[in-house]
Amino acid sequence: MLARLSETDRAAFKQGVRAISPTLTAMFSWGLVTGIAMSKSVLTVPQALAMSLLVYAGSSQLAVLPLLAAKLPVWTVLLTAAMVNMRFVIFSAGLAPHFSYLTLPRRLVLGYFNGDLVYLLFQKKSFATGHVPGKQAYFWGMSLTSWVTWQVSSIIGILLASLFPDSWGLGLAGTLALIPIMISAIVSRSTLVAVVVAGIVALLADALPYRLALPLAVFAALAAGSAADLLAERADLKRVRAGGKAGDPRNHAEDAQ
Template identity: 75%
Template sequence: MLARLSDIDRRAFREGARDYSPTLMAICSWGLVTGIAMSKSVLTLPQALAMSLLCYAGSSQLAVLPLLAAKLPIWTVLLTAAMVNTRFVIFSVGLAPHFSYLSMWRRVLLGYFNGDVIYLLFLKKNFANGYVPGKEAYFWGMAVASWLSWQVASIAGILLASLIPDTWGLALAGTLALLPIMVAAIATRSTLVAVCIAGIVALLAFDLPYRLGLPLAVIAAIIAGSAADLIAERADLRRIRNSAGDSQ
């Protein structure tokens, strides 16, 4: 595949995979946990493998497993999965200016392979909107590394679930491994405000049905971050006006 790419795209692809590599431990931990959970649920082996390959969404997979075990109506399963994945609407809005020139099917494919960490690392590169040589290849470098590591870990969890004790605490290990990435992404005060508000709302709404706490936390974070940006802009504007008035 790399041989068919230009020199710029090959370098960008490798750079994307290299930038994503520090997160592999966390992704593999979560993939393993998800695979074990699917194997120990009501799913058969083929169903668990199909869910891993087709859904590729650890949070929603873990969220719907108890609903499937309880044999709740399918609409509750779909609603819960949709609530957990509402954050990808925000991700899509963020990526749209970068890949709007692509065909619909290529954009759909990008959407399938997108993920929380991929989106975060992609934004940190500060690419210009529209076509930029190597930009799509950089995204694919991260996406391929993420998908392969997730699927290997998830399928290993499905096949080896009986050999892995629950006391290993893999879910906690995955969470702790992701924390440095999240902290590094807090580059502005508005981002810090959004993270704090999201955490508070998520905790307060933890017991809501259908995982409604997650979309509420996302919405609260957007509102809080936007409000913080607006307050900062108004403060800067007042300082500029006061400085202009003093100079006169």
């Protein structure tokens, strides 16, 4: 595959692989936990494998397993999965300016391979919008590496679930490994505000059914981050206006009089 790419794309693809590599340990742990949970639930092995390959969203997969075990109506399962994955609508909106020139089928495929860490690391790269040489290859370097790691770990968990005792606490290990990545993404005051607000809302709403705490935290973070950006812009504008008035020659003339 790399042989068919241009030199620029090959270099960008390899950069993408290197960028996502520090997260693979956490991703493998989380995928393993998800695979084990699916295998020990009401799903058969073929059903678990199909869910891993078709859904490819660990949070929603884990969220719907208790609902399936309780034999709740299908609409509750779909609604829960949709609410948990609401953040991907935001991710899609963030990627749209970068890949809007692609055809719809290619954008749909790209959306399937996107993920939390892929989107986060892609945005940290600060690419210009529109077509940029190597940008798409960089995305695919991260997303394909992420997808392969997730599927391998998830399938191992599904097939070898009986070998992993519940007391190992792999889920906590995966979560702890993701914390440094999240902290590294806090590069501005508005991001910090969004993270803090999201954490508080998630904790306060944790008891809500259908994992509603997650979408509520996402929306609260968006509102808080946007408000922080707006306040920062207004403060900057006031400083610019104040500086302009101080440098106005007419003000100096008035002071001299």
